[in-house]
Amino acid sequence: MSAGSSADLTFDMRARRVSGLSLFNVAVIGAVVLVALLAPLVAPYPYDAQDTDALYAAPSSAHWMGTDRLGRDLLSRLVYGTRTSLLVGLASALVALVLGTAYGAVSGYVGGTVDRLLMRGLEVLYALPDLLLIILLSIVVGRGVPGMILAISLVGWMTVARLVRGEILRWRERPFVEAVRASGAGHARILFRHLLPQTVGPLIVTLTFRIPAGILAESTLSFVGLGIAAPQTSWGSLAGEGWSALKFYPHLILFPSLAIFLTMLAFNLLGDQLRDALDPTAGSHSSS
Amino acid sequence: MIRVAARRLGWGLAVLWAVATLTFVLLRVVPGGPFDAEKQLPPEILANIEAKYHLDEPAWRQYVRYIGGLAIGDLGPSFKYVGRNVADILAETFPVSFALGLVALALAVVVGLTFGIVAGERPGTGVDRAGMVAATAGVALPNFVLGALLVLIVSHRWHLLPPALWEGPRYLVLPAVTLGLGPAAYIARLTRSSLLDVAHHEYIRTAHAKGLTRGMVLFKHQLPNALMPVVTVLGPLAATLVTGSFVVEYLFAIPGMGRFFITAVTNRDYPLIMGATLLYAALLVIANLVVDLAYAWLDPRVRVE
Numbered sequence: 001m002s003a004g005s006s007a008d009l010t011f012d013m014r015a016r017r018v019s020g021l022s023l024f025n026v027a028v029i030g031a032v033v034l035v036a037l038l039a040p041l042v043a044p045y046p047y048d049a050q051d052t053d054a055l056y057a058a059p060s061s062a063h064w065m066g067t068d069r070l071g072r073d074l075l076s077r078l079v080y081g082t083r084t085s086l087l088v089g090l091a092s093a094l095v096a097l098v099l100g101t102a103y104g105a106v107s108g109y110v111g112g113t114v115d116r117l118l119m120r121g122l123e124v125l126y127a128l129p130d131l132l133l134i135i136l137l138s139i140v141v142g143r144g145v146p147g148m149i150l151a152i153s154l155v156g157w158m159t160v161a162r163l164v165r166g167e168i169l170r171w172r173e174r175p176f177v178e179a180v181r182a183s184g185a186g187h188a189r190i191l192f193r194h195l196l197p198q199t200v201g202p203l204i205v206t207l208t209f210r211i212p213a214g215i216l217a218e219s220t221l222s223f224v225g226l227g228i229a230a231p232q233t234s235w236g237s238l239a240g241e242g243w244s245a246l247k248f249y250p251h252l253i254l255f256p257s258l259a260i261f262l263t264m265l266a267f268n269l270l271g272d273q274l275r276d277a278l279d280p281t282a283g284s285h286s287s288s
Numbered sequence: 289m290i291r292v293a294a295r296r297l298g299w300g301l302a303v304l305w306a307v308a309t310l311t312f313v314l315l316r317v318v319p320g321g322p323f324d325a326e327k328q329l330p331p332e333i334l335a336n337i338e339a340k341y342h343l344d345e346p347a348w349r350q351y352v353r354y355i356g357g358l359a360i361g362d363l364g365p366s367f368k369y370v371g372r373n374v375a376d377i378l379a380e381t382f383p384v385s386f387a388l389g390l391v392a393l394a395l396a397v398v399v400g401l402t403f404g405i406v407a408g409e410r411p412g413t414g415v416d417r418a419g420m421v422a423a424t425a426g427v428a429l430p431n432f433v434l435g436a437l438l439v440l441i442v443s444h445r446w447h448l449l450p451p452a453l454w455e456g457p458r459y460l461v462l463p464a465v466t467l468g469l470g471p472a473a474y475i476a477r478l479t480r481s482s483l484l485d486v487a488h489h490e491y492i493r494t495a496h497a498k499g500l501t502r503g504m505v506l507f508k509h510q511l512p513n514a515l516m517p518v519v520t521v522l523g524p525l526a527a528t529l530v531t532g533s534f535v536v537e538y539l540f541a542i543p544g545m546g547r548f549f550i551t552a553v554t555n556r557d558y559p560l561i562m563g564a565t566l567l568y569a570a571l572l573v574i575a576n577l578v579v580d581l582a583y584a585w586l587d588p589r590v591r592v593e
Contacts, residue, residue: 123303124303127304127306127569127573128307128565128572132565135534136311136561136565137314139318139553139556139561140315140317212428219432220432223535224534224535224538226553239432243432246444247444253440257433257436260433261429265428268427268428269424
């Protein structure tokens with residue numbers, strides 16, 4: 001740790017430099033959350049209402065984003081799809097956080113053989129590409145929203161586990177922990193009151209990156225037809241439907257794609273900024 | 289160095305065995321079999337089918353049969369492509385995916401390093417900022433969105449390149465760009481930040497002080513050290529390219545492993561799913577092994593260990 005005053009100073013400078021871009025992130029993420037929460041109020045039509053006079057209609061005043069092959073209003077479907085996509089992203093990130101923290105904390109705190117075994121197990125799972133493992137798990141846990149959340153979080157926890165283990169290892173031999181131990185504190189107290197709080201900063205950053213990763217995984221799987229299926233909808237499955245009509249009705253894929261891209265961008269930028277602000281050791285070069 | 293390689297190789301084989309076991313257990317847990325989906329089969333026919341694929345045997349015997357087959361490169365018959373072996377299907381589709389992945393990787397490395405070096409050489413300038421905004425956007429752009437945009441503009445609007453299929457070099461361009469651009473953006477960001485990290489070191493100042501040109505300092509002193517983190521991520525990156533191929537092969541109707549894997553999952557063709565999974569895992573193990581060796585070759589400190 002560097003001297004307090006200079007760290008405060010760089011923190012302050014970063015905070016100010018960052019504020020311009022933050023507005024974009026806050027606006028996009030805020031809008032997405034609001035739309036998801038208020039879907040029935042925001043959507044102009046029910047998501048499954050068909051307008052048989054307007055099949056594959058281009059964007060117009062009646063249907064701002066046009067309609068799909070069954071004459072369903074794309075804006076309304078996108079609004080309801082926001083619920084699915086955001087829910088999968090948020091929930092899978094949170095579950096991954098809990099699982100990964102537990103695994104990493106045990107591994108790092110207990111150490112020794114337990115640590116070695118747990119890390120070896122992790123290495124085996126790392127031998128499979130994330131998306132492949134998610135697909136395999138979704139065969140077992142089923143598709144649909146709960147299945148997607150479970151499959152994605154059962155892959156996402158691994159990064160968290162490594163991070164938490166590393167942090168615990170970094171902190172557990174510090175003098176202040178020794179002092180707490182010498183004063184008679186039990187393992188639970190040391191772990192929960194003294195070690196885990198040290199990991200909060202990096203964990204928040206990780207959470208911010210896990211959310212778009214979950215949204216990406218869900219939309220990718222739904223796009224190729226291995227994720228959320230009708231009648232439920234998500235940004236990915238909407239884009240997938242749009243793909244089959246790409247040549248003549250590109251609006252069907254453009255709007256869902258834009259939603260995915262902007263949301264991913266906002267979360268990734270937010271993650272970068274949080275990392276710069278909360279973790280002074282990483283990304284110190286960016287304040288050149 | 290040979291001992292390190294041998295140890296890694298042994299661990300790699302252990303990992304593959306674990307992956308094979310894991311996949312076997314996972315797919316055994318799934319309720320319902322691959323032949324349920326079709327219309328109700330008479331019980332005698334179902335029994336015949338199950339006997340043919342040894343599905344009537346106890347799980348442990350199926351497992352022993354499977355692992356035994358693996359040892360001699362036999363991945364069993366496909367459930368859906370009747371009369372074809374999983375190994376044959378993979379042997380046919382893998383070269384396609386491999387070619388696509390290799391071109392995409394080359395593209396990612398060349399484009400990523402170029403942009404990363406250009407930006408990292410002039411931190412804070414307009415070029416740097418523009419490059420990094422583009423790279424951030426590139427990281428956030430899902431490859432199916434990118435692929436759709438490319439097909440829409442380059443194929444449908446401009447009629448420059450074919451939108452699908454796999455019939456020659458022209459057919460490679462759009463899929464490779466779709467697959468490689470995200471990793472290129474990632475490499476660019478990493479190279480830039482790594483160059484900037486190295487730039488603060490004393491030996492860089494010494495190099496400047498003894499009168500070397502900027503280019504000499506960059507290529508002789510700064511870059512070799514800055515490349516270490518980039519080399520490290522190439523292994524996992526190969527994984528991204530491999531999995532990216534699911535989507536890209538689906539988008540462009542390319543007859544590679546990725547597309548067959550998706551079909552296999554939809555069809556519940558378990559032997560094909562397991563075979564493809566193992567091949568993917570083997571690729572990753574090899575990629576990481578190569579990265580480890582490259583690392584040892586680049587960094588004398590690792591070699592000693």
